[in-house]
Amino acid sequence: MNPVNYLYLAALLFTIGATGVLIRRNAIVVFMCVELMLNACNLALVAFSRMHGNLDGQIIAFFTMVVAAAEVVVGLAIIVSLFRSRHSASVDDASLMKL
Amino acid sequence: MSAQLAAYSTSTGEAFQFWVLGTVAVVGALCTVFMKKAVHSALCLAGTMIILAVFYLANGAYFLGVVQIIVYTGAIMMLFLFVVMLVGVTAADSLKETIKGQRWLALLCGLGFGILLCAGIGNASLNEFNGLAQANSGGNVEGLAALIFTKYVFAFEITGALLITAAVGAMVLTHRERTERAKTQRELAEERVRENKQLPPLPAPGVYARHNAVDIAGLLPDGTASELTVIKTLRDRGQIRDVSNDAIKDLKALEQRSEERLGREEEATK
Incomplete structure (x- = not known):
């Protein structure tokens, strides 16, 4: 097996995540799909790191994880405050910036 | 190999x-x-x-x-x-489409995007790979640490600022400062009397003959469910279970069963 297959898998997972973001309307599930896309990118970076034989790809994947952790914290805080003000986690209900 | x-x-x-x-x-x-x-x-x-x-x-x-x-x-x-x-x-996601045909268009876009990505990877010449044996020879963690603290040290420090910002942002977004003192029980009771809306405690949820779960609204004498009996959180989430029609459904099922049995007995006597 050629390690390029890892790239194909990453592309597939990224596509599934992107489709999920477009299809789903529950803000939490949309957010999970974004996480799936980030994970797919990480897999591609790790596979690239192996192909090139240096660790730079893994460093970038590590930074992606840190940024994803920060993003999840802020995103979930936004979802919680949205749910508090609108009693719904649907992205359709949050069409206005104000209440 | x-x-x-x-x-x-x-x-x-x-x-x-x-x-x-x-x-x-x-x-x-x-x-x-x-x-x-x-x-x-x-x-x-x-x-x-x-x-x-x-x-x-x-x-x-x-x-x-x-x-x-x-x-x-x-x-x-x-x-x-x-x-x-x-x-x-x-709370399940509502599956009603607000924009007509959006789901199919999204699936189509996803499919096209996937084909594009896979074609791009397929066209790249990636037939040889080096493997990490040499890079990992001094240990994977040591190799990463050496890179993080030399080549990527600036990005690593910026990461600290990012994490602090995220933590502060999460606190700002979710923490609500109490602007007024919490009301004591006595003040609440006096307020209830003054407003004269609901003097006694709120009625209990559940229909005692069959259910006593908190998500079931108590029935009023005329058989309709009283939303007042379910706590506010469940009411907001729309998680009230309605059992006001259950009695009629049960009766119908019972009648059907007895009819079936009677019908069978009639057939047997014939």
Whole structure:
């Protein structure tokens, strides 16, 4: 097996995540799909790191994880405050910036 | 396996692992998108992330594999589950389309995007790979540390600022300062009397003859459900179970059953 297959898998997972973001309307599930896309990118970076034989790809994947952790914290805080003000986690209900 | 072959192929064991776990990962990702309830989506995503951790380990990224399990499945997914609990576990996504044909267009876009990505990878010349044996020779963690603290030290320091900002942002968004003193029980009682709306305590939920669960509204004398009996959180989430028609349904089922039995007996007597 050629390690390029890892790239194909990453592309597939990224596509599934992107489709999920477009299809789903529950803000939490949309957010999970974004996480799936980030994970797919990480897999591609790790596979690239192996192909090139240096660790730079893994460093970038590590930074992606840190940024994803920060993003999840802020995103979930936004979802919680949205749910508090609108009693719904649907992205359709949050069409206005104000209440 | 000769050294020449090792330059463009992996071991059979890894290939087997890739095809088995890769299939499970894709199924998990699809379930994340298509499961109706957010909890099921979260669990499927956690499974996919664990499989990705195994792939990292197989690709020689030992540190990242462990971090993936600890940070992603351990911390981030549990954070997701906490928020799912806050927002309401049983609250299913509404599947009604607000924009007509949006779902099919989205699927079409996804399909096109996937084909584009795969074609791009297929066109790139990636037939040889080096492997991490040399880069990992001094240990994976040591190699990463050497890079982080030399070449990427500035990005690493900026990361600290990012994490602080995220922590402060989360606190600002979710923390609400109490602007006035909490009312005491006595003040609440006096207020109730002054407003003269609901003097006695709120009525209890549940229909005692059949249900005593908190999500079932108590029935008024005329058989309609009284929303006042269910606590505000469940009311806001729309999680009130309506049992006002259950009695009639039960009666219908009973009549049907007795009719069936009577009919059978009639046939038997004939």
